[in-house]
Amino acid sequence: MEKTAISVKASKIELNKVKGNALLIGLLKDKLTLSGELKKLDEEYGGIISSYIKNNHFKAEKGETRSVFVNRNIKNLVLVGLGEEEKYNLDVLLNAIADASKKFRDNGTENFSLCLDSFKNKFKEEDVVEKIVLSALIGLYKFTEFKTKDNGKIRQIKQITIITNSNKNFDNEVKYASVVANAVNKTRDLVNMPPNVATPEYMADYAKELAKKSGLKCIVFDEKQIEGMKMGCFINVAKGSINKPRLVILEYYGNDKKQKPIAIVGKGITFDSGGLNLKPYPYILNMKDDKGGAVAAMHIIEACYKLKFPLNLIAIMPFCENMPSGSSFRPDDVLTAHNGMTVEIKNTDAEGRLILADALSYAAEMKPQAIIDIATLTGASLIALGYIGTPFLTTNEKLREKIKNASEKSLEKVWEFPLWQEYEENIKSDVADLKHISEESDAGVIIGATFLKNFVNEIPWAHIDIGTTVWSKADKGVLTKGATGVTARLMMEMLREWK
Numbered sequence: 001m002e003k004t005a006i007s008v009k010a011s012k013i014e015l016n017k018v019k020g021n022a023l024l025i026g027l028l029k030d031k032l033t034l035s036g037e038l039k040k041l042d043e044e045y046g047g048i049i050s051s052y053i054k055n056n057h058f059k060a061e062k063g064e065t066r067s068v069f070v071n072r073n074i075k076n077l078v079l080v081g082l083g084e085e086e087k088y089n090l091d092v093l094l095n096a097i098a099d100a101s102k103k104f105r106d107n108g109t110e111n112f113s114l115c116l117d118s119f120k121n122k123f124k125e126e127d128v129v130e131k132i133v134l135s136a137l138i139g140l141y142k143f144t145e146f147k148t149k150d151n152g153k154i155r156q157i158k159q160i161t162i163i164t165n166s167n168k169n170f171d172n173e174v175k176y177a178s179v180v181a182n183a184v185n186k187t188r189d190l191v192n193m194p195p196n197v198a199t200p201e202y203m204a205d206y207a208k209e210l211a212k213k214s215g216l217k218c219i220v221f222d223e224k225q226i227e228g229m230k231m232g233c234f235i236n237v238a239k240g241s242i243n244k245p246r247l248v249i250l251e252y253y254g255n256d257k258k259q260k261p262i263a264i265v266g267k268g269i270t271f272d273s274g275g276l277n278l279k280p281y282p283y284i285l286n287m288k289d290d291k292g293g294a295v296a297a298m299h300i301i302e303a304c305y306k307l308k309f310p311l312n313l314i315a316i317m318p319f320c321e322n323m324p325s326g327s328s329f330r331p332d333d334v335l336t337a338h339n340g341m342t343v344e345i346k347n348t349d350a351e352g353r354l355i356l357a358d359a360l361s362y363a364a365e366m367k368p369q370a371i372i373d374i375a376t377l378t379g380a381s382l383i384a385l386g387y388i389g390t391p392f393l394t395t396n397e398k399l400r401e402k403i404k405n406a407s408e409k410s411l412e413k414v415w416e417f418p419l420w421q422e423y424e425e426n427i428k429s430d431v432a433d434l435k436h437i438s439e440e441s442d443a444g445v446i447i448g449a450t451f452l453k454n455f456v457n458e459i460p461w462a463h464i465d466i467g468t469t470v471w472s473k474a475d476k477g478v479l480t481k482g483a484t485g486v487t488a489r490l491m492m493e494m495l496r497e498w499k
Contacts, residue, residue: 006157008174009160009161010161010170013163015038016041020111021074022075022077022104023112024080026096027082029082029085034050038118052079062083063099064081065081065103066079088121090411091411094134094411098136112161114161116128116164116166130174130176133160137182139480140156142154180492183299183303184299188482188484190299199243200243200319201243201244202270203295210298216250216302216305220246221246222244225247226247231338233343234247234354237329237355238320241321245318246320248318250301252304262369262370263363265372266293266294266296267290268317269287269351269352270291271290272349272352274322275351277348292486293466293487294318296374297374301315313495314368318359332344339364343434343436344430345435346435350448353437353451357452364457367459370459370462371459371462375463378465379467388469390415392417395456399460403464403494410490418446419446426443449463466487469486470486
């Protein structure tokens with residue numbers, strides 16, 4: 001599934017000496033004046049940019065673009081509106097670059113340059129370079145694995161050059177952004193992969209190959225071993241399918257092995273039919289995305305290896321299908337989790353928290369510094385956050401701050417939900433230690449996390465529920481229709497600064 005890499009570099013060169021198909025220039029609505037090298041370029045090109053501005057052919061509204069054919073060293077000057085200066089932020093930059101990159105590709109442009117100074121404004125050059133690279137590479141993503149017609153006509157950008165007049169070396173920023181974008185896009189590829197292909201065994205084989213290429217340690221447990229490990233919740237969810245479960249562990253050691261690792265646990269339901277509580281149409285569609293948390297975890301740890309982060313990391317990924325059959329688990333069943341707790345089943349379509357319960361218990365036995373789970377657990381945050389923000393819950397103040405700081409820097413939006421003790425009443429069972437869902441339909445995200453909290457002991461823990469943000473219906477900015485690769489940017493930013 002590897003795609004042809006897009007070459008991205010930052011070069012110090014005078015604007016009037018830049019050659020190529022197009023030069024991208026960002027302009028603010030309330031600062032439509034040219035200065036420095038842009039003014040010099042405009043004069044050399046006969047005042048064509050200032051003329052467009054003067055005649056109101058370009059007003060620099062946010063999202064506005066205007067291509068000016070000049071047929072010099074550069075064939076086209078492309079003006080991009082950034083809106084009002086007061087409202088200009090890195091989010092605006094991210095989407096402006098992504099949208100412009102898509103237009104270049106769709107118009108058949110194979111290489112383009114952009115003027116760093118025109119996008120910088122009040123931000124540090126390093127931050128702007130990083131976001132430009134990230135947004136272009138993520139924005140240009142397309143899933144074409146199963147397209148068989150006109151493959152030779154699929155258009156691709158081959159080269160992006162960031163033009164700067166600075167003496168700084170931006171190699172580190174370009175490398176970081178390229179590795180993170182690759183993690184996002186590989187996550188998208190694998191989440192988009194259909195369930196008849198991406199079975200639990202396929203996912204395990206993919207992880208083995210990834211580990212072989214990167215030097216990570218990979219351990220795979222099959223169904224007999226999972227049962228022998230007394231993972232009663234996980235194995236029972238898997239029993240309804242002919243495709244047998246796999247528990248995949250990836251390990252990265254970037255520090256002394258005596259240092260406690262950070263554990264990332266990802267939910268890996270490769271297809272969720274709902275089980276005996278079968279999902280109706282159209283809710284059964286796109287249930288291939290129910291493996292999004294595990295797939296993200298896999299590529300996060302790979303990216304940490306590539307960037308040689310000075311920490312130890314373990315990714316724990318239970319993969320299985322949730323299918324209806326004569327051997328499926330049932331409502332009213334009582335299952336015994338890996339940590340010995342008994343769980344009363346109320347609905348087989350709340351299976352994700354069951355496989356996570358065993359995976360979290362397994363992670364807790366390793367006594368890590370922290371456990372972070374990523375899961376398409378519910379869609380219950382839709383009313384509060386829509387498809388924009390991802391809810392998280394945590395038991396630890398330091399983790400809370402790490403996630404919030406990472407959100408601000410990565411531009412992946414998160415919002416904390418509470419873990420108040422009152423919610424614990426909702427998962428008390430008459431016949432077992434716990435029931436896995438509340439019999440009420442409210443506070444779904446919180447109830448899910450309240451259940452999971454029982455399996456992490458006293459280890460600092462955070463739960464990130466990507467149920468509403470794993471998939472996009474829009475093709476705008478850094479988003480394309482399909483899998484989003486959500487949490488890869490967030491987690492990489494947090495692990496980058498982990499102390």
